[in-house]
Amino acid sequence: MIDIKDRVRNKALQAKIVSAEQAAASIKPGMNIGASGFTPAGYPKAVPLALAERMKQENFTVNLWTGASVGQELDGALAEAKGIAKRLPYQTNDSIRKAINNGTIQYTDLHLSHVAQMSRYGFLGGKVDVAIIEACAITEEGQIVPTTSLGNSASFVQSADFVIVEINTSQPLELEGMHDVYVPLDPPHRQPIPLVKADDRIGTPYIPCDPEKIAYIVPCDIKDDVRPLAAIDDDARAMTGHLIQFLKQEIEAGRMPENLLPLQSGVGSVANAVVAGLADSDFENLTVYTEVIQDGMFDLIDAGKLTFASGTSITPSPDGLKRLYDNIGEYRKKIILRPQEVANSPEVARRIGVIAMNTAIEFDIFGHVNSTHIMGTKMMNGIGGSGDFARNAYLTFFFTNSIAKKGDISSVVPMCSHFDHTEHDVDVFITERGVADVRGLSPKERARVIINNCAHPDYQPMLLDYLDRAEKATGYAHTPHLMNEALSWHTRFLETGSMKIK
């Protein structure tokens, strides 16, 4: 059994060690809570569970601001206690999602790089009242050593009136030193973020914090609620194959260095499959500059192909977490965790020239992307960091299977039912059918490449027919659409259960 006092190295702060219930009692109705956590990694667990219990008794709500999604003990418990009024900037929890889509939780879906500065600017409805931060340890000087994610923690600590630190003894102390904390000044005083390579260190290995501001320290030993990744299927393998072939062509054409440029990859199974697939390729000396470090990155490190990975969170599968902890001495040499306003910084993404690889729910024939809404209305997760990277990357890919629901949904549609990334922000689309390279193309040129290379054969004739009729009806306008038919595929699905014409 680890003694939590060993991890609170500042002796004076040891007097602030309390139970989760005592800390949770300090939270007042209507407060803005800024919590650590980015994906189910590094989020507070004990205090939220205690807070949820209190909410069930006392019936009140707070606003919950985090890095991104978090685990069940925070998002799930608070949502199930009907304790969240407003949630931002990202979520993946079933209970929260349900409440967002029945109007009981207001959800603000933000670019992940924007959250910390918008909260400092006071644009999100007040400032952070309390920061609740999961930590490995508190240093002799009273600084906070984060765990498996960094997210917005440093900025939330800076802004908060008071701070609750959860010392999680399930998190290994070897995480100490893997973080690089840099919080930019705000305009008009901001300076360039002095980062030009994935492995540059520009900040401190801990979250700076006035020890006076730490009000409570709470012990916790609940592990990160990590989830298994779906098995890599044939479609994911096909997409990976297309990507690798495409990148090789770019190198041959002189448009890409031989060791590529820093890779950014979204979260989830397809993204993980793509990264893992690179481990079997002949690319070498790769670097990663991304949000979330998943199992695929460990494969790349083990294969000797990855020289360095920068992220804001480590979110492996349960197997991957074991692998990380068992080999943390080696992995920590090649992994750094940054605040998400640096990890997702448009400035840095454009400067170092990331290769952005993200997943779409659907895209349309003219190259717009829906990343967030099922049939235009129901929120799935959120835009996350996809916009930070897609807009600013050297080269931007979006992936999706060409069909969903056993073919009743085409992921390539005449017009998206919701728009997160516009035609101006995407270079290449990849489905299991193939690759649509739309760089430099006009909308009408893009449409034929996307339909022919990426759409499923069941839907290709319908898409071409739509395009032909829209061109004729509009006299070959710049973006030919039939306003009375553009969303008819979604309407048909909602009415009949299929986008196909029966």
Add this chain to the structure above:
Amino acid sequence: MIDIKDRVRNKALQAKIVSAEQAAASIKPGMNIGASGFTPAGYPKAVPLALAERMKQENFTVNLWTGASVGQELDGALAEAKGIAKRLPYQTNDSIRKAINNGTIQYTDLHLSHVAQMSRYGFLGGKVDVAIIEACAITEEGQIVPTTSLGNSASFVQSADFVIVEINTSQPLELEGMHDVYVPLDPPHRQPIPLVKADDRIGTPYIPCDPEKIAYIVPCDIKDDVRPLAAIDDDARAMTGHLIQFLKQEIEAGRMPENLLPLQSGVGSVANAVVAGLADSDFENLTVYTEVIQDGMFDLIDAGKLTFASGTSITPSPDGLKRLYDNIGEYRKKIILRPQEVANSPEVARRIGVIAMNTAIEFDIFGHVNSTHIMGTKMMNGIGGSGDFARNAYLTFFFTNSIAKKGDISSVVPMCSHFDHTEHDVDVFITERGVADVRGLSPKERARVIINNCAHPDYQPMLLDYLDRAEKATGYAHTPHLMNEALSWHTRFLETGSMKIK
């Protein structure tokens, strides 16, 4: 009469002075032409007119890449000679617009900050074959002194196989020294853009060019094709009033410095009215970091309220041009022109924290913006720099009149017919009716603020009715929409000439 040799200070280069026809004869069918020019300012005139004459005889096309829109002698003449196959990244010319919307010119509408790097990366279909650059002069060392815009000229010169320089003797030599030319390295070698204030100088006052690369020098005395600005009307005055009041409230709330932050303003009459309106306000020590310097900026300088303006182009009205030339000694102390990849840089915009003010064609109740397409299909101008600034600003405004076509069009619609800026990228909407501050709001919260504060009373009940019915039909989904009705307002306008229900 000015002797062109006085302006070609490098003696060896004087041997390259030829007629426009001789220079135009060097251009081969299918070439990618990279031309100077950003708005009708600083674009080549004599060579394009000669090229257009050749095209009429020889019947061939080229691809035309510029900074942004250019004047009639380039866009108009080449389009009318049916000489353009592909055009990018922006235009405002009637002949080009017509050809884009009847399928005879392919148009690639790009974020203006992306153009130079995408052309260097080779992403736009080959590289620049020939750069045609309007200049005031060529220095002793053979470097090129630009005129009233900088745009993508420096990058095009760097990439081009050969360069044609038009020495325009109608442009005053006092423009020399007003430019600051900085072309970033490309990944993986790019460094931070070392600019932290609007008046920082980070480059050279001329376009660096190997004199060997200059193939032809052509004299020209045709003036920039500047246009009068529309008179400032009551609606523009009302929007300006709303803006000023809103900014004052932000200062009072401690969310904005007293002298504001650097102002970015789109092109056109509303934008110009807003900037001019600031001259009558009590704000002081303002700075501008924008694309285009219009008459309103001269008003601000004359009123002693503007300490510095950075742009990539000076595009006054004819009266404003006279005013500039008559007082250039004074104005040049307070104005700098930069390449558009610096003027529009997301990195710089976010660092210095611009206040972005741009114009929408329409926006929807959930806060998405259409900047480019009339009724979802016909290209108006292009996205220009609005995306560069809107996404990265400290505070982002979009302006539009609440109605158009004498009330038959509502500029606030259930769903946009085209999407250029998403809900993730806008803070505040302003029409003549009022201000919708949507920072931190969920879509359903945004919708009521936008409808109540910005929509025209003729359309408010229809919008609220749509929202109510969509909420009920979707069970209060995150973004309530009726897929079969979302675009019905546009359909109705196309069918009946009005969005109103008869």
